[in-house]
Amino acid sequence: xxxxxxxxxxxxxxxxxxxxxxxxxxxxxxxxxxxxxxxxxxxxxxxxxxxxxxxxxxxxxxxxxxxxxxxxxxxxxxxxxxxxxxxxxxxxxxxxxxxxxxxxxxxxxxxxxxxxxxxxxxxxxxxxxxxxxxxxxxxxxxxxxxxxxxxxxxxxxxxxxxxxxxxxxxxxxxxxxxxxxxxxxxxxxxxxxxxxxxxxxxxxxxxxxxxxxxxxxxxxxxxxxxxxxxxxxxxxxxxxxxxxxxxxxxxxxxxxxxxxxxxxxxxxxxxxxxxxxxxxxxxxxxxxxxxxxxxxxxxxxx
Numbered sequence: 576x577x578x579x580x581x582x583x584x585x586x587x588x589x590x591x592x593x594x595x596x597x598x599x600x601x602x603x604x605x606x607x608x609x610x611x612x613x614x615x616x617x618x619x620x621x622x623x624x625x626x627x628x629x630x631x632x633x634x635x636x637x638x639x640x641x642x643x644x645x646x647x648x649x650x651x652x653x654x655x656x657x658x659x660x661x662x663x664x665x666x667x668x669x670x671x672x673x674x675x676x677x678x679x680x681x682x683x684x685x686x687x688x689x690x691x692x693x694x695x696x697x698x699x700x701x702x703x704x705x706x707x708x709x710x711x712x713x714x715x716x717x718x719x720x721x722x723x724x725x726x727x728x729x730x731x732x733x734x735x736x737x738x739x740x741x742x743x744x745x746x747x748x749x750x751x752x753x754x755x756x757x758x759x760x761x762x763x764x765x766x767x768x769x770x771x772x773x774x775x776x777x778x779x780x781x782x783x784x785x786x787x788x789x790x791x792x793x794x795x796x797x798x799x800x801x802x803x804x805x806x807x808x809x810x811x812x813x814x815x816x817x818x819x820x821x822x823x824x825x826x827x828x829x830x831x832x833x834x835x836x837x838x839x840x841x842x843x844x845x846x847x848x849x850x851x852x853x854x855x856x857x858x859x860x861x862x863x864x865x866x867x868x869x870x871x872x873x874x875x876x877x
Contacts, residue, residue: 582644584651586620589613590628590641591648594720597634620644637719645720646735649676650855653723657857660700673859676704678713678725681776682744682822683848685805687874688726691866699859709779710848717851724852724860726867736851739868742875743845748786748838749826750818755836758818763838769795772817777803782820786844820844824874848875 593602599610606613621628628641637645656673679688684707692703706713706722713725717733732738750758758771768791773783778801787795800816802808812819813835823843829835850867852860 582623582647583616583620584648586616586623587644587648587651589616590620590637591645591652591720593617593629593635594637594641594645599635642718642720646853649720649723650853653857653859654855657859671700673699673701674704675701675724675859675863676706676722678706678708678716678722678727680710680713680726680848681707681805683726683871683874686822687870688867691863691870694866694870695859695863698862701859709777709781710846711781712779714851717853724850724863727849727851728846729851730847730849733851735854737854739850739864741848741850741868741871742877743847744875745823745843745845746782746820747823747826747830747843748783748818748820749812749830749835750838751813751815752834752836754815754818755838759838763790765791765793765795769797772798772800774800774802774808774811774817774819776805776808777801782844782846783818786820786842789844790839790842845876 589602589606592605593599593613596602596605599613602613603610617629624640624644626640627638628644630636630638653673653675656671659671660673684705688705692705695701706716708716708725710726710728713722713727714729714733716722717725717727717736726741730738730740754771759767761767768787775783783799784795787793787797798817800811802811808819809821809825811817812821813829818838826835830837848871850864850871852864
C-alpha cells in the first residue's frame, strides 16, 4: 500500500488556494510564486498521492481526492493558528487572527446568526468569511471544503462532519389585504396560484413553489419577482408586489391586526435547520457551535 503520510504542507496549501481562486495564475499571485511553481507543487502532490487532484479546466475543479486534501489543508491551517495563538500574547507580533469560512442561509444571517459570531469574537482572535447560500445548498459547500461549518437543511452528516439540530423555522404564506382581494377573491386554488405573482429571494429559493405544490399537488409556474435581500424581500411583499413566505414571528402582529392576510390559514410550513461542522479539535469551532446553538434557541422552535 502506498505510504502517503508526511504530505508537503506547502503543496497542500497551494492546492487549497488553487481551488479557492480557480486558476494557477491567481494562485501564483496570492502565493508570490510563478504559475509553473504552482503547477509543479500540485503535480508533486498528485505523484505522492497517486491520484489526480485537479481537473485542469477554468475554473479549476477538484476531484474527490482533491476535496479531501483541501479539507485537510484548511483544517491544518486552523489548528496551526490556534496553536500559535496559545503561544503568542495578543500584543506581540505574530498574534494573527484565525479566519473561519461559514455558509449560512439568509433568514438566519439577517436575524440571529451575527449575534453568535460576535459572542465568539469576545473569546477568540477570529474573523469570519460568511457565505450566504440557500439552506438546501450549504452542505455542498462543506463537501467541497469551501467552508468549515454551515447552517443546512440536511440532517445527514457530510463526511467528516458533526451535525447538531438547531430547530425549526416556521413560515406563513402572506400577502397584503389589497393583493389578496385582487388575486384571491375567489379563493386560493390552482387557477389563482398559477396567476398571482410571487416574490422569491433568488432562483434557489424554492419555499413559495414548495408551498404551492403542497396546497395544489400540482407544479405551477406563477410570475416571480426575485429580490435577493432579506429586508427588500420582506418589503416587496408588504408593498403588494406579490405573495411570499415570511418567518411566522415577523408577521404575527400584522396578521393579528388584519394588515396582512394568510393565504391558507394555519398552513405554515416549517424548515428544519442543522449546524454541521468539520470534526476537528478546534476550540474556536467548539465555542462557535455553542454560540450558534444558544442564539438559535431564541428564534427557532424545537
